[in-house]
Amino acid sequence: MSKGHQRIAKSSSRAGLTALIMAAAGGAFLASRKSARDTTDDAPGSAARRGFRGNDLVGKSVTIGRPRQELFDYWIDFENLCSFMENVISVRKAGDQGGAVWTIMAPGGRTVDVKTEMVAERPGELIGWRSTPDSEIRTEGRVTFEDAPGERGTRVSLTMTYDPPGGDLGKAVAKLFLREPEIQARHDLKRFKMLMETGEVTTSARRKSETRAAKHQQHQQTEPA
Amino acid sequence: MRALAYHGKHDVRVDTVDDPEIVNPRDAIIKVTSTAICGSDLHLYDGVIPAVLEGDILGHEFMGEVVETGPKSTLEKGQRVVVPFTISCGQCFHCQIQQYSCCDNSNPAEKQDMSATLYGHSMAGLFGYSHLTGGYSGGQAEYVRVPYSDIGPIAVPDHLDDDQVLFLSDILPTxxxxxxxxxxxxxxxxxxxxxxxxxxxxxxxxxxxxxxxxxxxxxxxxxxxxxxxxxxxxxxxxxxxxxxxxxxxxxxxxxxxxxxxxxxxxxxxxxxxxxxxxxxxxxxxxxxxxxxxxxxxxxxxxxxxxxxxxxxxxxxxxxxxxxxxxxxxxxxGQTHVQKYTKDLLAKIEDGTLDTTFLISHRLPLEDAAKGYKNFKEQQDVWTKVVLKPGMETQA
Structure with missing residues (x-):
C-alpha cells in the first residue's frame, strides 16, 4: 500500500473524512458531527455500519482504467459534469475563480440553480467545491484521484453532502435530488467511468427519445414560464 | 418494425414497435436475417427470471446485415455480421483480460443496482434478457440497435450461409x-x-x-x-x-x-x-x-x-x-463470446465444426410465439428453432 493510499484510507473514517472535507472545503455545517467509530479501522467511513451513512453524506469509489491527470482534467471543467450526473442539466462557469452555477431538475418541470465556489484544487489529486452562502441549496462535494495498484488506472472517490433547505422549493428539490444520494453518487461515478473508458455513457435505450439527455431536454421544454 | 415482445408467463407476441436508432457513437443498426430461440429464452418464457417487463423485446442469438453505423463504429453498411449475446465495451479491466461477459460498462448505471444486490456485483449487459442485464431490446426483431459494435459483431464470409454461422452468437461458444x-x-x-x-x-x-x-x-x-x-x-x-x-x-x-x-x-x-x-x-x-x-x-x-x-x-x-x-x-459464467468467435468461425470454415444438424425448424418471425410454445412443449422434436424475418408465413 502506498503512503498516500494509507493516509487517505486512515483519514477516511468518519471523523477523519469530516475533517478532510472541512479542511478541503471549509465546510461549516458538517462541524457538528461527531465520530461514531474507532478510528483505527482501515475501512472507509462510507462502509460504516452506523453513524455515517445518513442521507446527507455519501462517499463512493470507482476504479477507472485511465490516467489520473486525464480524469482530473475532465472533472475540473465543471461544464462537463452534466454529461454523467443524474438530474444535472447544465453547469455554467461563473467568474474565473472556479465558481459555477448548476442547473438541476426539480419536480413539476422546474429547475433550480445551485451556485458553488471552488474551495480546493490540487492538480491530478483533488477537487473540492461548496455552495455559496446565497445559494438556495447547500451542498459540498469533493472528488479525489489516486493511482490504483499496478496498471489498474485511477481510484476515484466522490464525497458529497446535501443540506436540504426549508421552504417549498427545498422540499421539492429534496424529493427529487436528495432522495437517494448514495445511489445517485454511485450511478454518477459509474457513468463517469463509462464515459472515460469507452467514450460514451452506456444506455439500453432503443431510441434517442428514451435517453437521459432527451429527458433533460424535455424537462427544460416543459419548464413553466 | 415487427418484434417479439414479452407479455407475461407463456405469453409472447409479435408486435409492431418503433424502429431502433443510433443512440451512441459506437452503435450500429443490424437488419436481422436469422435469429434463434435459446434454451435460456425458455427461462424467460416460464417467468423464472426476474425483471422481465411487459413489452420487452426478447432474443439474443441473431445475425444480419449492417444498415446503419454511428461515427465510432468500425462496421460498414452492407456487412454481414453475427452479434454476440454479451454486450462488451472492450476497454474495461474485464474486457482487457477477455472476461467479456463480466464487462464493467455495458450495463447502464441505473440498471446495475438489482444484480449488484443479488450477486454482490452488477452483471454485464445482454441482449433481449432481463433488466438485470440492462433491459436491451433483443434480436427476435427486424432491426436491433447494437451498442459497442466495434467490439462485438464478427463479419462472416458470404460462402457460409446463416445456418452455419448463426450459433456463433451464443450456443457454440457457450x-x-x-x-x-x-x-x-x-x-x-x-x-x-x-x-x-x-x-x-x-x-x-x-x-x-x-x-x-x-x-x-x-x-x-x-x-x-x-x-x-x-x-x-x-x-x-x-x-x-x-x-x-x-x-x-x-x-x-x-x-x-x-x-x-x-x-x-x-x-x-x-x-x-x-x-x-x-x-x-x-x-x-x-x-x-x-x-x-x-x-x-x-x-x-x-x-x-x-x-x-x-x-x-x-x-x-x-x-x-x-x-x-x-x-x-x-x-x-456467462460466455465470453468475443474471446471465441474468431477461432470458432475458422473451425466452421475448415469443417471441424458443423452446427446445422441441430436446427429442427425454421419459421418466419411472425410465427415466433408458435416456436416458443413448441420448443418448450415438444423438446424431443423441436431441438432448435431459427426465426427468419421476412420469410413467408405458411398456413
Missing amino acids: GWMAAENADIGPDDTIAVWGCGPVGLFAVQSALAMGAAEVIAIDHYPHRLELARKLGAKTINFRESNVREALMEMSGGIGVDAVIDAVGMESHGFAIDNMLDIAKQTIGVGADRASVLKQAILAVRRGGRVSIPGVYGGMTDKFPLGALMEKGLQVRG
Missing part, C-alpha cells in the same frame, strides 16, 4: 467454453448433463479437444440420438441410475469432469425452496439444482465442474462437503 472450463486432457472421460443445444455443442467441443470419452445424459430419445451421432456414449436418466452408470463406465474412478448444461429448471421448475431473503429483496425464486448436485457427486476426486447452465438465484441442500472434501474445481 458449449466450447463449457468444455474449456472442464480443462480436458487426452485420457479424460467427461460427462455432460443435458443434450440441448449447449450440451450437444459441449459434447462436440469436448471431443474436438481430445477427450477420450464423452458421456451424454438426457431423457429425450431424439436428443440422445443426436449426441450418439456426435460420438458420445449416452445415459437415459429415466432408465438408469446415472451415478452408478457413470462409476461403472469410468471403471470405478468417476468421470474426470462434469458439465451441467441444464441449469435452473432441471426436471421442470418447481418453487420448492423459496428463500425469504431473496423473496424480500428481489422476488427471485430458488434454483432447482438437482443436476448440479448429482454432477458434484459423480465427478472423481480432484475433478472439474463446469457450469454453462443458467442459474439465477440461490439453492438449498447443496453438497458443499463433497465439493470441498473431494477437492473439486468449479467454473461457470
Whole structure:
C-alpha cells in the first residue's frame, strides 16, 4: 500500500473524512458531527455500519482504467459534469475563480440553480467545491484521484453532502435530488467511468427519445414560464 | 418494425414497435436475417427470471446485415455480421483480460443496482434478457440497435450461409467454453448433463479437444440420438441410475469432469425452496439444482465442474462437503463470446465444426410465439428453432 493510499484510507473514517472535507472545503455545517467509530479501522467511513451513512453524506469509489491527470482534467471543467450526473442539466462557469452555477431538475418541470465556489484544487489529486452562502441549496462535494495498484488506472472517490433547505422549493428539490444520494453518487461515478473508458455513457435505450439527455431536454421544454 | 415482445408467463407476441436508432457513437443498426430461440429464452418464457417487463423485446442469438453505423463504429453498411449475446465495451479491466461477459460498462448505471444486490456485483449487459442485464431490446426483431459494435459483431464470409454461422452468437461458444472450463486432457472421460443445444455443442467441443470419452445424459430419445451421432456414449436418466452408470463406465474412478448444461429448471421448475431473503429483496425464486448436485457427486476426486447452465438465484441442500472434501474445481459464467468467435468461425470454415444438424425448424418471425410454445412443449422434436424475418408465413 502506498503512503498516500494509507493516509487517505486512515483519514477516511468518519471523523477523519469530516475533517478532510472541512479542511478541503471549509465546510461549516458538517462541524457538528461527531465520530461514531474507532478510528483505527482501515475501512472507509462510507462502509460504516452506523453513524455515517445518513442521507446527507455519501462517499463512493470507482476504479477507472485511465490516467489520473486525464480524469482530473475532465472533472475540473465543471461544464462537463452534466454529461454523467443524474438530474444535472447544465453547469455554467461563473467568474474565473472556479465558481459555477448548476442547473438541476426539480419536480413539476422546474429547475433550480445551485451556485458553488471552488474551495480546493490540487492538480491530478483533488477537487473540492461548496455552495455559496446565497445559494438556495447547500451542498459540498469533493472528488479525489489516486493511482490504483499496478496498471489498474485511477481510484476515484466522490464525497458529497446535501443540506436540504426549508421552504417549498427545498422540499421539492429534496424529493427529487436528495432522495437517494448514495445511489445517485454511485450511478454518477459509474457513468463517469463509462464515459472515460469507452467514450460514451452506456444506455439500453432503443431510441434517442428514451435517453437521459432527451429527458433533460424535455424537462427544460416543459419548464413553466 | 415487427418484434417479439414479452407479455407475461407463456405469453409472447409479435408486435409492431418503433424502429431502433443510433443512440451512441459506437452503435450500429443490424437488419436481422436469422435469429434463434435459446434454451435460456425458455427461462424467460416460464417467468423464472426476474425483471422481465411487459413489452420487452426478447432474443439474443441473431445475425444480419449492417444498415446503419454511428461515427465510432468500425462496421460498414452492407456487412454481414453475427452479434454476440454479451454486450462488451472492450476497454474495461474485464474486457482487457477477455472476461467479456463480466464487462464493467455495458450495463447502464441505473440498471446495475438489482444484480449488484443479488450477486454482490452488477452483471454485464445482454441482449433481449432481463433488466438485470440492462433491459436491451433483443434480436427476435427486424432491426436491433447494437451498442459497442466495434467490439462485438464478427463479419462472416458470404460462402457460409446463416445456418452455419448463426450459433456463433451464443450456443457454440457457450458449449466450447463449457468444455474449456472442464480443462480436458487426452485420457479424460467427461460427462455432460443435458443434450440441448449447449450440451450437444459441449459434447462436440469436448471431443474436438481430445477427450477420450464423452458421456451424454438426457431423457429425450431424439436428443440422445443426436449426441450418439456426435460420438458420445449416452445415459437415459429415466432408465438408469446415472451415478452408478457413470462409476461403472469410468471403471470405478468417476468421470474426470462434469458439465451441467441444464441449469435452473432441471426436471421442470418447481418453487420448492423459496428463500425469504431473496423473496424480500428481489422476488427471485430458488434454483432447482438437482443436476448440479448429482454432477458434484459423480465427478472423481480432484475433478472439474463446469457450469454453462443458467442459474439465477440461490439453492438449498447443496453438497458443499463433497465439493470441498473431494477437492473439486468449479467454473461457470456467462460466455465470453468475443474471446471465441474468431477461432470458432475458422473451425466452421475448415469443417471441424458443423452446427446445422441441430436446427429442427425454421419459421418466419411472425410465427415466433408458435416456436416458443413448441420448443418448450415438444423438446424431443423441436431441438432448435431459427426465426427468419421476412420469410413467408405458411398456413
